[in-house]
Amino acid sequence: MKKLASASLFIFFVVVTAILTSGLVFYQNNKDSTSVQVSGLKVSTITKNKINQLSTDGKSLVLNLSEITRHNKQLDCWLLINDNVYDITSFFGSHPGGNAAMLSTCGTDATDAYMTKDPNAATTTGGKSHSSNARNMLKDYYLGTLNQSIGNISSSNNTNTTTVANIDKRISVSSTSTSSLDNTKTNTITKLPVASGGVVLNLPEISKHNKQSDCWLLISGKVYNITSFFGSHPGGNAAMLATCGTDATDAYMTKDPNATTTTGGKSHSSNARSMLTSYYIGDVGQTIGQQTITNTNSVVAPKTRWGDQEDD
Amino acid sequence: MNIIIILSVIPVIIWSLMAPISSRFVDINTITTSLGQILGLVGMTLFAINLILAGRFKWFDKYFKGLDKVYANHSKIGAISFSMLLFHPLFLVVKYIFISTHSAALFFVPFLDMPVTWGILSLLLMIILLSFTFYFKFKYNVWKMSHKFITVAFFLGVIHTMVISSDISRNLFLRYYILLLVVLAFVIIIRKVIYEKLSLKRYKYKVKNTQLLNKDIIEIEMETQGDRMNFNAGQFAFFVFKSSNVSSESHPFSISSGESNETLKITVKNLGDYTSSLTNLIKGDEVVIDGPYGHFSYKNVASNNQIWVAGGIGITPFYSMAQNLGAGYKVDFYYSVKEEAEAVYIKELQDIAIKNSNFKFNLWSAKEKGYISGELIMKNSNGLVGKDIFFCGPPMLMESLKNQFVTLGVDIKKIHYENFNF
Numbered sequence: 063m064k065k066l067a068s069a070s071l072f073i074f075f076v077v078v079t080a081i082l083t084s085g086l087v088f089y090q091n092n093k094d095s096t097s098v099q100v101s102g103l104k105v106s107t108i109t110k111n112k113i114n115q116l117s118t119d120g121k122s123l124v125l126n127l128s129e130i131t132r133h134n135k136q137l138d139c140w141l142l143i144n145d146n147v148y149d150i151t152s153f154f155g156s157h158p159g160g161n162a163a164m165l166s167t168c169g170t171d172a173t174d175a176y177m178t179k180d181p182n183a184a185t186t187t188g189g190k191s192h193s194s195n196a197r198n199m200l201k202d203y204y205l206g207t208l209n210q211s212i213g214n215i216s217s218s219n220n221t222n223t224t225t226v227a228n229i230d231k232r233i234s235v236s237s238t239s240t241s242s243l244d245n246t247k248t249n250t251i252t253k254l255p256v257a258s259g260g261v262v263l264n265l266p267e268i269s270k271h272n273k274q275s276d277c278w279l280l281i282s283g284k285v286y287n288i289t290s291f292f293g294s295h296p297g298g299n300a301a302m303l304a305t306c307g308t309d310a311t312d313a314y315m316t317k318d319p320n321a322t323t324t325t326g327g328k329s330h331s332s333n334a335r336s337m338l339t340s341y342y343i344g345d346v347g348q349t350i351g352q353q354t355i356t357n358t359n360s361v362v363a364p365k366t367r368w369g370d371q372e373d374d
Numbered sequence: 375m376n377i378i379i380i381l382s383v384i385p386v387i388i389w390s391l392m393a394p395i396s397s398r399f400v401d402i403n404t405i406t407t408s409l410g411q412i413l414g415l416v417g418m419t420l421f422a423i424n425l426i427l428a429g430r431f432k433w434f435d436k437y438f439k440g441l442d443k444v445y446a447n448h449s450k451i452g453a454i455s456f457s458m459l460l461f462h463p464l465f466l467v468v469k470y471i472f473i474s475t476h477s478a479a480l481f482f483v484p485f486l487d488m489p490v491t492w493g494i495l496s497l498l499l500m501i502i503l504l505s506f507t508f509y510f511k512f513k514y515n516v517w518k519m520s521h522k523f524i525t526v527a528f529f530l531g532v533i534h535t536m537v538i539s540s541d542i543s544r545n546l547f548l549r550y551y552i553l554l555l556v557v558l559a560f561v562i563i564i565r566k567v568i569y570e571k572l573s574l575k576r577y578k579y580k581v582k583n584t585q586l587l588n589k590d591i592i593e594i595e596m597e598t599q600g601d602r603m604n605f606n607a608g609q610f611a612f613f614v615f616k617s618s619n620v621s622s623e624s625h626p627f628s629i630s631s632g633e634s635n636e637t638l639k640i641t642v643k644n645l646g647d648y649t650s651s652l653t654n655l656i657k658g659d660e661v662v663i664d665g666p667y668g669h670f671s672y673k674n675v676a677s678n679n680q681i682w683v684a685g686g687i688g689i690t691p692f693y694s695m696a697q698n699l700g701a702g703y704k705v706d707f708y709y710s711v712k713e714e715a716e717a718v719y720i721k722e723l724q725d726i727a728i729k730n731s732n733f734k735f736n737l738w739s740a741k742e743k744g745y746i747s748g749e750l751i752m753k754n755s756n757g758l759v760g761k762d763i764f765f766c767g768p769p770m771l772m773e774s775l776k777n778q779f780v781t782l783g784v785d786i787k788k789i790h791y792e793n794f795n796f
Contacts, residue, residue, distance in 0.1 A: 063453035064508055070457035071501065077464050078482055085479020136400060154403070155469045158539050161404050162393045180544055181393065333486050336476060
């Protein structure tokens with residue numbers, strides 16, 4: 063029995079040490095050089111999948127129950143909560159309540175399950191409801207409301223159609239305007255963003271992005287586009303807004319938007335720091351492609367690919 | 375033992391009914407998560423059971439055929455539970471590895487997520503405390519003190535179990551099942567502490583005499599100050615000596631005096647700090663005794679035709695049994711020692727053998743006759759068929775003799791031994 067305990071202890075230490083070393087030490091050394099490529103890769107593959115799903119045959123897609131029912135797998139999971147349709151496929155693996163609880167609701171009206179945290183619930187009462195934090199997370203997976211038609215290119219000329227919401231925090235495709243849809247349709251915009259060339263991440267450029275709807279900032283020589291983080295910041299929007307378009311290093315280090323040094327105050331947690339990396343767009347002075355930064359100018363980049371898809 | 379298996383399987387059954395099994399074992403993510411959950415669930419159940427087993431109850435003594443067996447199970451279950459709880463996070467982290475090694479690493483960092491943190495702290499404390507048990511040889515009383523803190527690790531683990539969102543938080547029955555075991559465990563721990571502190575249901579004796587039987591072995595004779603503890607020859611008890619020269623934790627010893635003797639005797643070999651300090655006892659020192667425990671008795675078995683094998687200080691329960699051997703029993707007794715000088719009570723045992731022709735006494739000195747073996751015993755006692763065999767002695771000797779007898783065709787149910795080493 064001592065042997066069993068010793069063997070378990072040995073395996074435990076080896077695995078934990080390996081994960082901690084590669085996940086923390088190694089991560090610190092490599093994130094700078096790789097994150098741009100990684101985020102670029104993510105954008106393209108996820109967007110492609112999404113477009114594939116949405117524009118089957120290039121026709122419009124109505125978010126009705128029969129459509130939702132088709133997406134009943136872990137690899138393709140839609141569900142209905144309070145008349146809103148969500149695509150939670152990319153949330154598998156991250157659900158604190160486990161995958162199984164979510165999987166059993168894929169392709170169904172999950173309102174009761176969501177409200178009670180019980181996949182087998184038949185009412186919205188009883189059980190425990192999800193936290194406000196969880197409700198915020200859910201928004202990221204929003205597709206549209208029930209019976210709404212999405213991805214319909216020709217019929218949406220005069221309406222603002224809500225399409226694919228924020229799959230990853232970096233790709234927030236929100237409200238599409240009529241004009242861009244028209245452009246997409248005629249494929250005139252297809253090569254525009256790429257053709258427009260790179261952007262240099264210098265201070266004049268950063269200072270242009272000083273609004274809540276378009277917010278870049280500089281922290282320790284790295285440029286971040288935190289536009290999609292508004293609404294999720296535990297310290298509130300105001301604190302972040304004050305630093306949009308500026309060097310926010312001092313503010314970030316001290317959690318004080320008016321700070322002028324990096325000392326004093328309280329620094330952000332390692333958890334917060336790891337979240338920040340997902341908003342990284344490049345180092346100061348670096349020239350980057352249009353595509354990376356159009357994430358929050360949103361529509362353009364994904365729409366472009368939508369057009370590509372139609373060309374195929 | 376069966377009841378422990380049933381108790382630990384129940385939560386797994388409830389868990390498996392909570393969601394379709396097929397949805398729990400879909401891909402590597404769900405499989406590892408499910409295994410992690412089962413390990414956590416069963417690990418905590420066994421942990422609770424183990425604390426309950428440490429409770430030193432009379433009815434455990436009966437159910438498990440001797441409290442020594444309970445303690446043997448306690449260390450076995452402890453090791454299994456500990457291993458399960460170690461693998462619990464290792465399986466759960468797999469799904470994070472698929473996201474990134476960074477998020478996997480953060481899973482092991484405490485204080486990022488409180489429910490997880492309770493689990494991390496619990497496991498950390500367990501690792502430290504159980505290393506004392508497995509790897510570092512502390513003085514018995516220091517170890518015993520440290521081992522008590524395992525309750526704290528358990529408490530942290532319980533918080534983790536209750537606050538983390540999991541199947542336990544979603545299923546009321548599972549929640550109450552775990553809570554019931556937890557409450558039971560805590561009640562038993564508290565009961566044990568109170569009983570020890572207040573000496574409730576304990577016998578109060580006084581040291582009457584101590585005598586060195588040879589250079590390593592001391593005999594302590596005690597007389598009661600109130601009620602006399604009745605016991606069956608072969609049983610043991612826990613002794614606490616209230617002496618300024620001896621540390622005050624309780625230790626188990628086999629009783630070496632006969633059932634009907636006026637005084638109670640234990641015979642102790644010097645094996646370390648505590649046992650060597652017993653030479654400092656003086657007449658009149660108070661003794662608190664908790665007992666008797668154990669099922670090691672020649673009366674509890676089917677056959678009257680028996681073979682007894684004592685190794686070294688394992689003589690004590692046999693010496694007690696020999697003094698009151700009932701009529702109709704036929705016993706061949708082998709007393710195995712390295713050399714004759716190590717043996718005690720030779721004269722007394724020879725006297726018993728002279729008076730009772732059914733009791734044969736063989737002093738087996740390894741120096742003169744070589745190590746004792748199952749085969750030699752079989753030859754010397756004209757076969758083993760139908761005989762019940764009793765051992766008490768060093769664990770190595772007992773294990774080896776047990777295997778030899780099984781090889782010689784003895785039914786394992788006919789072999790009885792005292793787990794002296796706990």
